[in-house]
Amino acid sequence: xxxxxxxxxxxxxxxxxxLSRALRLDDELKLTVQKLSLSLSSCALSxxxxxxxSSSSSKSSLPSSSSVSSxxxxxxxxxxxxxxxxxxxxxxxxxxxxxxLSATVEDVKRNPEKPTSESRDIFDKMPMASFFNSFxxxxxxxPDFALILDSDDGIPISTVSDDSGHTVFYDxxxxxxxxxxxxxxAMQEEIRYMQSLPVWQHCATRSDLPEGxxxxxxxxxxxxxxxxxxxxIRARLVATxxxxxxxxxxxxxxxxxxxxxxxxxxxxxxxxxxxxxHVFGQIDVRKAHLYGRATRRVAVQLPKLAGSGYGxxxxxxxGTRDAASAWETEIARVMRxxxxxxxxxxxxxxxxxxxxFALLIHGDDLVFTGPRVEFxxxxxxxxxxxxxxxKGCLGRDGNxxxxxxxGRLLSFHQxxxxxxxxxxxxxxxxxxFDVQKSCVxxxxxxxxxxxxxxxxxxxxxxxxxxxxxxxxxxxxDRPELSFSVQQCAKGMCNPTVSDSNRLxxxxxxxxxxxxxxxxxxxxxxxxxxxxxxxxxFAGDSKSRKSTSGLCAFLGNHCIxxxxxxxxxxxxxxxxxxxxxxxxxxxxxxxxxxxxxxxGWSVNLTVRCDSTAAIGLAGRRGLGKAKHIATVxxxxxxxxxDGLFKLEKVDGDKNRSxxxxxxxxxxxxxxxxxxxxxVKMGGRHDLALDAASFTxxxxxxxxxxFGSFLFPF
Numbered sequence: 001x002x003x004x005x006x007x008x009x010x011x012x013x014x015x016x017x018x019l020s021r022a023l024r025l026d027d028e029l030k031l032t033v034q035k036l037s038l039s040l041s042s043c044a045l046s047x048x049x050x051x052x053x054s055s056s057s058s059k060s061s062l063p064s065s066s067s068v069s070s071x072x073x074x075x076x077x078x079x080x081x082x083x084x085x086x087x088x089x090x091x092x093x094x095x096x097x098x099x100x101l102s103a104t105v106e107d108v109k110r111n112p113e114k115p116t117s118e119s120r121d122i123f124d125k126m127p128m129a130s131f132f133n134s135f136x137x138x139x140x141x142x143p144d145f146a147l148i149l150d151s152d153d154g155i156p157i158s159t160v161s162d163d164s165g166h167t168v169f170y171d172x173x174x175x176x177x178x179x180x181x182x183x184x185x186a187m188q189e190e191i192r193y194m195q196s197l198p199v200w201q202h203c204a205t206r207s208d209l210p211e212g213x214x215x216x217x218x219x220x221x222x223x224x225x226x227x228x229x230x231x232x233i234r235a236r237l238v239a240t241x242x243x244x245x246x247x248x249x250x251x252x253x254x255x256x257x258x259x260x261x262x263x264x265x266x267x268x269x270x271x272x273x274x275x276x277x278h279v280f281g282q283i284d285v286r287k288a289h290l291y292g293r294a295t296r297r298v299a300v301q302l303p304k305l306a307g308s309g310y311g312x313x314x315x316x317x318x319g320t321r322d323a324a325s326a327w328e329t330e331i332a333r334v335m336r337x338x339x340x341x342x343x344x345x346x347x348x349x350x351x352x353x354x355x356x357f358a359l360l361i362h363g364d365d366l367v368f369t370g371p372r373v374e375f376x377x378x379x380x381x382x383x384x385x386x387x388x389x390x391k392g393c394l395g396r397d398g399n400x401x402x403x404x405x406x407g408r409l410l411s412f413h414q415x416x417x418x419x420x421x422x423x424x425x426x427x428x429x430x431x432x433f434d435v436q437k438s439c440v441x442x443x444x445x446x447x448x449x450x451x452x453x454x455x456x457x458x459x460x461x462x463x464x465x466x467x468x469x470x471x472x473x474x475x476x477d478r479p480e481l482s483f484s485v486q487q488c489a490k491g492m493c494n495p496t497v498s499d500s501n502r503l504x505x506x507x508x509x510x511x512x513x514x515x516x517x518x519x520x521x522x523x524x525x526x527x528x529x530x531x532x533x534x535x536x537f538a539g540d541s542k543s544r545k546s547t548s549g550l551c552a553f554l555g556n557h558c559i560x561x562x563x564x565x566x567x568x569x570x571x572x573x574x575x576x577x578x579x580x581x582x583x584x585x586x587x588x589x590x591x592x593x594x595x596x597x598x599g600w601s602v603n604l605t606v607r608c609d610s611t612a613a614i615g616l617a618g619r620r621g622l623g624k625a626k627h628i629a630t631v632x633x634x635x636x637x638x639x640x641d642g643l644f645k646l647e648k649v650d651g652d653k654n655r656s657x658x659x660x661x662x663x664x665x666x667x668x669x670x671x672x673x674x675x676x677x678v679k680m681g682g683r684h685d686l687a688l689d690a691a692s693f694t695x696x697x698x699x700x701x702x703x704x705f706g707s708f709l710f711p712f
Contacts, residue, residue: 190237482563
């Protein structure tokens, strides 16, 4: 069936009920698998008839040991060509589904925790492709045949052609239909730029490639970076190299590429707000991954726009496994040529003490803080190596008022820097639940008796998981959502009606408070890093685990907030506070190292509102707390060695309390204000409109290949 030389045991696919349960397929796909099982049984009997010369049509079942060779499959397909001419789309649908199901089964057998598609393009391995090419509906050997696979289950979800045969393009992220002319222009621009570098050496056939060269497929990723009223279409030609080799955690460590933590961005903002002569700037490197030098023999199948054939990569291409690490190597080369020092805690941080500026590199975005003259000098230097899009800089000497950086909106207004989340996430959450009424708090505590444990339907459960992660991303910039989102995240595995109601409550709160902005007011450069921590003892009514909350401050600037369940079940509130204290100290020491990468030396002070936790940290040994694991006693050693200081804070003023429990509106607003977050009206000048789409509308667009869930 899959075109390999090995025989395939058809009976493997006859156990459709077991296969469906193993893969957690939806009802429609279960029915498809059952139909495929019956079809394959009939195919096997027919093949048996062809090979033995005897009729098998009267047999009612298929022997469990029966197997089908690819040669016999080809004979059968040829003999049935007349009867299947009118149902070619169904044949293609069924064969692709069967192939993907078998591939998924093999992946699960290999590693149940991390199944991943590792096979080459399906049509490269199917000897019956020529059979389908005899029909006029599509040329399956053409690399431009767009078969887009859902990354979750491998089910094909779209062929980009309308009823008249014209190409139709959809946004890869949102599924919204895009303007054909704009997409085609973006695709042509992408190919022209790649050929100008050049990214590859063109080879007409496989025989022209060097021996041992790995060949990978390609696909187009098309995204509207703007919105419906102001479209900015980006088309990326990406390679489809996804196989994992052995190495650290199943990956080759040579392919690793670092990503900076979000708190590094806030540290840069705090630095800019603590130096009146500094600006906060952004530089975007266009098509960054194409600047990495190829170190492996890899060829990519080229689309017609690039001349078809194969491209032996001279540079890394998006989607190749070493693209990110090669770009990181290229960054290091250019930055060292400019005399910058790389960070140790995060290799994405670069600085120059003599010129008094620091740089954060996240993918293809360079975020800068320092004097304006240094920003211009840096941009001029790196433009000799890369093609840049200089976004501008904020500040007293800046040339911009607003910037969009790393999915966030930044402004400089009345001498203060302001940062807020992208409001499109809020719009989508509100729209997904069709929220009509608002509420003043992100959640309310409920007892176990009030829980509705009815599980959500398959599609609703998938949508729930997607929207919880959207809310989790939003909570990075909205600390008042942290605890509520954490409660929703507990139901990610098997979401229930009560879990969905909790998420809807968050959406209702966002309707009441859609815009919360973090304000970085001017302050003198501080030498003190403040960590505040708190816990809610046995806050989880099911597991009896406690919740830890913490936040970090440089002066009045909040650079970190966090909420998580404690892994150990505490037996008292003092013990729970001690575990929360340990988490805060750990994060504080990490932030201290991160600040050192920026050339910022600070002393760590940890504040806690529990006398019992401070007392346990200040003594030596367990004392009366005999049950606490001694591994946690490093806190006592660190305090004695002067790695940090402990301070008592009044419980009513402890800002980390915001991340440990549901709070009433007045207390929530006061703590949020103390953290430097302000509720505002209106909408940011750079805010875009969320794409207008629904689950049902997208499903109808792509219904040709069956049902699916689009990853919003």
